[in-house]
Amino acid sequence: MTPVPNAQSSLDTWLAHLLAIHPTEIDMGLSRVSAVAKIMGLQSLGSTKVVTVAGTNGKGTTCAMIEAIMTQAGQRVGVYSSPHMLKYNERVRINGVDASDEALIEAFCAIDAARGATSLTFFEYATLAGLYLFKQAKLDLVLLEVGLGGRLDATNIIDADIAVITAIDLDHQEYLGDTRELVGREKAGIMRTARPVVIGEPDLPETVVEYAHAIGAQMVRVDHEFSYQVTESDWCFSANGAVLGNLSLPDLPLPTLPLANAATAVAVVSLLETELPRGAINSGLNSARLSGRFEVVSEQPKIILDVAHNPHAARYLSQLLKAYDGQRIFALCGMLKDKDCRAVLGLLDEQVHAWYLTDLDCERSAKAEDLLSYLGEGKQAMAFSSVRHAYQALKQEINQSDVVIVFGSFYTVAEFKQLDLG
Incomplete structure (x- = not known):
């Protein structure tokens, strides 16, 4: 067995070690990661608002637009995402800057010291590292992108202030089930009682609705509590209902990223900040980019x-x-x-x-x-x-x-x- 890396080891050495130490790459369940998070004081991020984003597709683009808008509004924002494109550091972003090798190594050392005999997957290490660095940074907002499903994903150890489900379709069937109803139920697991869940999927499986009603989550659904209309040159967002209130945002700039995700992002930021400057929304939509998305x-x-x-x-x-x-x-x-x-x-x-x-x-x-x-x-x-x-x-x-x-x-x-x- 290779020796455990330390604070002087390179990030590549650490990553190779993390890939090798757990028997399987994917091992669904929250017991291990919850136990280590508790020891590290990471079960909550205190006063920092948390938005957890699940969905078959569109998670990254939705996070990118929320991040861009809230950054334009002057907020300090952290984003945890996966997988990375070119460098592992992309997975943890604070105020628009990828985490440094040194910061990630410090986080891995802290996790290793806390975990004792508890074995963690590569993704669980990454999630705890993100939470560790976010807590240090004292942020206004943290966006957690679910890795797989939702209910049993490591990100779900945090009780999100707002849950988001972007889209529901078939992928990872061996873990999430082979019907949209089963997949939807797994993603619904990020919802919390009496807290909003913003849903960008128009064709919603009944399992999602049933679970939201069962636990008393506040649904904010596209084509119900919010909607959007597009013209050749711009688009309009509108909302109504008890959770979002009555809201109309005409003449929004068309983003380079998918419009359905933009509408979902605007619904989320409207819940986060009731008096959000219109300029922040426009600038955020104009500036949001994500590598490898058309x-x-x-x-x-x-x-x-x-x-x-x-x-x-x-x-x-x-x-x-x-x-x-x-x-x-x-x-x-x-x-x-x-x-x-x-x-x-x-x-x-x-x-x-x-x-x-x-x-x-x-x-x-x-x-x-x-x-x-x-x-x-x-x-x-x-x-x-x-x-x-x-x-x-x-x-x-x-x-x-x-x-x-x-x-x-x-x-x-x-x-x-x-x-x-x-």
């Missing part, structure tokens, strides 16, 4: 990066790509083998002119040769051993007017971001 990294040819990796996200990506009807769309795609690869590729197959499928540099990678078999007959498609090789081949075939969509996984986008596009 991110344009080249104009000629148009190269777009998107982490879409499940059917719900693929349907949304397909809608966005309709803006390029009439242009040739080339897809560079790598996926994880535990995802519904057949469904994801099927949703985009008709729009894609040619496929460049790739293995990924991780154990969970789907084989590019297997992905080939999910495409329609006669489709122009090739398999490659790496993102680099796929892009080198693709580059030879495209011209300035073409569109390239790089998608399928965080790993795919991260590997592409490390290429020299020249």
